[in-house]
Amino acid sequence: MKRILVTGGSGFLGSHLCDRLLKDGHEVLCVDNFFTGRRDNVKHLLDNKNFEILRHDITFPLYVEVDEIYNLACPASPVHYQFDPVQTTKTSVMGAINMLGLAKRLKIRIFQASTSEVYGDPEVHPQPESYRGAVNPIGIRACYDEGKRCAETLFFDYNRQHGVDIKVVRIFNTYGPRMHPNDGRVVSNFIVQALKNEDITIYGTGSQTRSFCYCEDLIEGFIRMMGSRKGLTGPINLGNPGEFTILQLAQKVIDMIGSRSRLVFRPLPQDDPMQRKPDITLAKAELGWEPKIQLEEGLKHTINYFDDLLRRQGDIK
Numbered sequence: 001m002k003r004i005l006v007t008g009g010s011g012f013l014g015s016h017l018c019d020r021l022l023k024d025g026h027e028v029l030c031v032d033n034f035f036t037g038r039r040d041n042v043k044h045l046l047d048n049k050n051f052e053i054l055r056h057d058i059t060f061p062l063y064v065e066v067d068e069i070y071n072l073a074c075p076a077s078p079v080h081y082q083f084d085p086v087q088t089t090k091t092s093v094m095g096a097i098n099m100l101g102l103a104k105r106l107k108i109r110i111f112q113a114s115t116s117e118v119y120g121d122p123e124v125h126p127q128p129e130s131y132r133g134a135v136n137p138i139g140i141r142a143c144y145d146e147g148k149r150c151a152e153t154l155f156f157d158y159n160r161q162h163g164v165d166i167k168v169v170r171i172f173n174t175y176g177p178r179m180h181p182n183d184g185r186v187v188s189n190f191i192v193q194a195l196k197n198e199d200i201t202i203y204g205t206g207s208q209t210r211s212f213c214y215c216e217d218l219i220e221g222f223i224r225m226m227g228s229r230k231g232l233t234g235p236i237n238l239g240n241p242g243e244f245t246i247l248q249l250a251q252k253v254i255d256m257i258g259s260r261s262r263l264v265f266r267p268l269p270q271d272d273p274m275q276r277k278p279d280i281t282l283a284k285a286e287l288g289w290e291p292k293i294q295l296e297e298g299l300k301h302t303i304n305y306f307d308d309l310l311r312r313q314g315d316i317k
């Protein structure tokens with residue numbers, strides 16, 4: 001049994017990770033400032049004697065005693081990370097410094113939730129880890145993209161300079177239950193809009209592509225990476241290589257729900273990547289990992305979650 005720190009533990013992915021670690025028999029310390037996370041996501045864990053929650057902003061130092069760190073704290077939806085972009089960069093950069101400082105003092109393993117956004121609007125397709133990316137350093141997405149890139153730099157420098165045992169994964173678009181209904185990301189937006197029979201907002205022409213991974217598959221990848229041999233630092237891509245246009249996703253969601261929603265077209269936000277698909281050769285070879293849950297099945301679980309939530313909130317009948 002280990003005592004494991006999960007930063008961002010009450011967010012979408014963090015809460016699923018807390019569930020999994022507790023199920024595997026560990027103690028979990030969930031640290032979150034509740035910027036985009038919710039107590040509701042971990043409500044079912046509050047009575048668990050192996051679970052502890054601490055309100056804390058990781059841009060400030062944190063002195064605790066743990067055996068492992070998963071660093072997930074950072075808003076992930078463009079709407080939320082662009083709301084206070086300076087805080088977003090601080091969370092990635094100062095948060096990484098503090099968590100790496102903690103890992104260095106305790107001589108423990110630390111995991112970083114990096115992102116496919118380090119590839120920016122990619123000219124190489126699909127994206128292997130060796131691709132260095134095309135990021136606009138002064139655009140509206142830069143607070144997130146460059147913040148995460150700098151966090152990777154810090155992880156590799158703490159590894160080289162101080163011997164910190166690091167594990168870095170680059171996560172591609174992941175979806176599932178417990179995304180915030182106002183999260184602003186495409187899967188939750190489309191499902192909520194379709195359930196309410198409201199207009200489905202397509203940004204641009206909808207011809208841009210994304211590859212969508214179901215949360216359960218991703219968390220399995222996290223666990224395998226964290227448990228991998230010493231020296232396997234990553235970065236390793238984790239994502240589902242199935243690639244869909246945004247229009248295809250909208251149509252699928254409408255069909256599955258039987259919704260009366262219509263498509264409406266809105267301007268494409270600045271620097272919105274045109275295509276994205278992970279090359280997961282490395283994850284397959286090093287971790288024996290690949291996603292098992294394809295889009296339709298994952299959407300079914302996610303639709304059920306939002307249907308239930310919106311009914312309970314009285315938003316739909």
Ligand code: NAD
Binds near residue numbers: 014038057071113170
């Ligand atoms: P999320 O917004 O649901 O979760 C982020 C959590 O971090 C929230 O609980 C939030 O309150 C917390 N947080 C934010 N700033 C903090 C701070 N300064 N101190 C403490 N807590 C803070 O997003 P998510 O989808 O669960 O993403 C989790 C991690 O995975 C993020 O680091 C994100 O960048 C990364 N990621 C996610 C995806 C995805 O598709 N879901 C893709 C790439 C990377």
Ligand code: UDP
Binds near residue numbers: 061063097099102
């Ligand atoms: N830190 C922390 N918890 C710890 C140890 C360090 O939050 O248990 C923070 C502290 O704020 C420090 C940062 O991590 O500034 C980086 O630590 P490091 O040891 O690399 O640098 P230094 O202490 O020299 O600034």
Ligand code: UDP
Binds near residue numbers: 077184187190210269
């Ligand atoms: N998108 C959209 N309508 C929405 C939300 C998003 O068309 O209501 C598009 C967005 O422009 C992007 C893609 O869907 O091209 C994925 O957006 P998301 O915010 O989920 O994640 P990103 O991969 O851009 O960080």
